[in-house]
Amino acid sequence: ALGCQTTHSNQEVLQSCSLVIFATKPHVLPAVLAEVAPVVTAEHILVSVAAGVSLSVLEEEGAMVMARGRHARSSETKLLQDLLEACGWCEEVPEAYMDVHTGLSGSGVAFVCVFSEALAEGAIKMGMPSGLAHRIAAQTLLGTAKMLLQEGQHPAQLRTDVCTPAGTTIHGLHALEQGGLRAATMSAVEAATCRAKELSRK
């Protein structure tokens, strides 16, 4: 129905395709690679996503990074980037950044969910019905993120732009700082990144 061919032979995939994405669980991957190694050529572009693809990629607004191996050529790397950009934003980085990306953007999806829920619950406490509060919270996240990406502004600049003296925003910001939101968030990214590095070593 989707126009895709399937096969039970991993080697056949390598023999019919030049760019191959390996999307198995991490622990399965070594055996699969050993199986196809005999039919791999220097022309193949072999891509592993074994560390886990962020769910947001499926919704065409992913944040992806990729790193190239020693023999991956620039034109093939560019081809992969072009393909991945169908699912969102994608940039090549040194491999050393990939665990941080997991902590920030892979796990970050869950951190954003907690933040969105908390924004909504603050509003529910103040009298807004739940469904409306959740929708407005998510829309506020979306709109602010779009401004940060489109204008390329530093978030501290945008934050300053919306603060009227003695207004509602600066009162709210004070509470945010008193509650230590920044430290909690940095700790979350740190903890997730450290766990990613641990898992890489296993």
Added chain:
Amino acid sequence: ALGCQTTHSNQEVLQSCSLVIFATKPHVLPAVLAEVAPVVTAEHILVSVAAGVSLSVLEELLPPNAQVLRVSPNLPCVVQEGAMVMARGRHARSSETKLLQDLLEACGWCEEVPEAYMDVHTGLSGSGVAFVCVFSEALAEGAIKMGMPSGLAHRIAAQTLLGTAKMLLQEGQHPAQLRTDVCTPAGTTIHGLHALEQGGLRAATMSAVEAATCRAKELSRK
């Protein structure tokens, strides 16, 4: 260049237009309304975006059958992703209210609500823009601490916000459900979430919305 006409006469605007948006600072508004009141008819649709000025105050300044509506926008309207709510006055008719909503939807999401929710909207969505900025900055700084360069970290943080928000809106999932969906047992995410909870992110965020809303209510009373 934009094809707009301008004038120095507020009354002339009312005489040429059926739907008029009053976008002055709150303290200027009463004088402007007093000035145009003589030429207001029951057919006009009068829209205020002034924070903290209630429908009853607006109606008092205008003729008895004037159709009045209030809108609370937020800054991302400038990128067509605003979160707006509007409330109708006693004489605003349904078709006129719908017309306004259709117009505002050019800038983002807009829904009619009871006037009582407008201060909460200010706290959540008006001021919320700044709260999201702090959160985005903190996400990026966590990554910078772990070795990622600043520019890349800020871009990925903002893109992660955008993508997650889009999932929440499109799928209509409860954020707790999406959060659960991304938690592999003993994985990176659950380790991060524990730190988030230990740091009290939820309470800090709720307090921010509460404080901003309370300030909005205070300002409305002045």
